[in-house]
Amino acid sequence: MDQLGINLPGLIAQLVNFTLLFLILRAFLWPRVVGMLDERTRRIRESMDRATELQQQATQAQQEFEAQIQQARQEAQEIVARALQTAERVKADAEGDARKQADAIIERARAEIQMERDRAIADLRREFADVTILAAERVINQSLDKQRHVALIEEVLAESGRLKSTSHG
């Protein structure tokens, strides 16, 4: 044993030294570093979980947001459509009113014209009758009595009236 260098004091010394190293490492290195490694693993897992969660939330939020935008767009389109419709209706109404008014004005104007014409015709007829009587008096020189006269004129007038209405009508 001596030749191989094995001796009890040397063995014990080396064992004590190694035990000391083991205790030092067990006291200082292993728990702290392994604890740190575990802590880091835990943190990383946690933060990754949180990141996944956040991502999900973000995705969800984006989906909601997009849905809202979609809705808003739809609403806006509806509003625009409605406004267009209203405008169309208003325009149509305005057009109808204007036409009606114009029609009314034209109608009135036509009625007035008619009335003026009627009156003018009546005036003309009266004057014409007077003129005719006058003329006839002059021509006939009162050969006829007044009654016959008027009748004659009426007849003539009726005839001329019929004549006029045929030419008119």
Next chain:
Amino acid sequence: MGKTIAIVVIVLAIMVVSAMVIPAPKMPVILPAEPVFAIGPFIVYNTFIAAVLVTLVWLVISLLATRNMQLIPTGFQNFVEAIVEFLLNAAEEVAGKKDGRRFFPFAATIFLFIITANWMSLLPGFLTIGKAIEHHGDLPYITMVQPFAGGPWIVPLGGRLPEPKEETHAAVHDESAAKLTERAAAEPVPPGTPVKREFIPFLRGANTDLNMTIGLGLMAFLFIEYWGISSLGFFTYSSKFINFKEGPIGFFLGIVELITEFARIVSFGFRLFGNLFAGEVLLGVIVFLIPLLAVLPFMGLELFVGFIQAAVFAMLVLVFGATAVAEHGHGSESHGEHAEDGRQVAPAHH
């Protein structure tokens, strides 16, 4: 291409010239560790100094690395954490998640101690700085005559013993011994005793000492038995070895198992010692043959051997530990698991 050839030629030239010019120290093969000094009755060996250095190195590293730990590691802390993580993963892989954690502190300490001691022993200064002593053929630490005779020696490149001048070389034990006895005559040593000169390096790789390696083997043995007993209970655990239930063959196998258990101390200790000591001798022989440069590739080899031995020691501790805490059988369980893993991976490739 021409550059490479030029480099090769220069290297070869340096090697050849150094072999002719530099008087290389001869490498004696000395199994026991050399004593350097004594504190009272306690003798301090050079391997013990190296082992204490390893402890100090790791004490300093532990304190530095854990002094101000950050969650986001930088520099040195990162380095130490990477080592610990590598060891922890390896332990969990070999011995399983739960047992790996349990065995980790001891196995990792073994690994770090062995690899640090091995690699440290390749540093300059190991085996090359020391003192020459003169003694009378007895073990030097018993009759240490002139502790610092000849002063401290510095021997180039891994050699150990600076022989006296060439002409006295052959006669060191008889003729020159007579000269040396004159000097030693002042000491209370019977005159006429032949005097031997020996070079005692201050530092020598811790694992080239059987005390160290067998101590480690003993330590591993104790831890493995402790793990087994503490997790199975004394009687369940010892029933692995003293087994009456399975007939005479079972009993015999149990006894063989028990012997194997103790033989582990020897195989642990001598495996480490043999590899490291052989490496030391190898480097010494290479330096003796070619003093310059030729030793470099062998240093690389020794780096590799140092790592492999540390890994093998730690891995065997883990595997034996896993076997010890396993419920039944003789410990083929953990191997079986691994082999099965291998087989499971294998067909997937085809």
Next chain:
Amino acid sequence: MDLATARQFAAALAIAVGAIGPALGIGMLAAKAMEALGRNPEAVDAIRPNMILAIAFAEAVAIYAFVVALIIKFV
């Protein structure tokens, strides 16, 4: 042949013969491991530790031979 010479021879023979078996065993182990690696390079993490372990077991035999050689030579 005196006792010292006989011891030298015995020690040398012990380690020389004792190393043959483990050497062959380690060679076979490594060859098989390489074969397995060649067949399935992905399994390197499963193969390597097992290979080293098995080599360590084979090597233990050589270590016993080494111990015996040392004992013959020195004890």
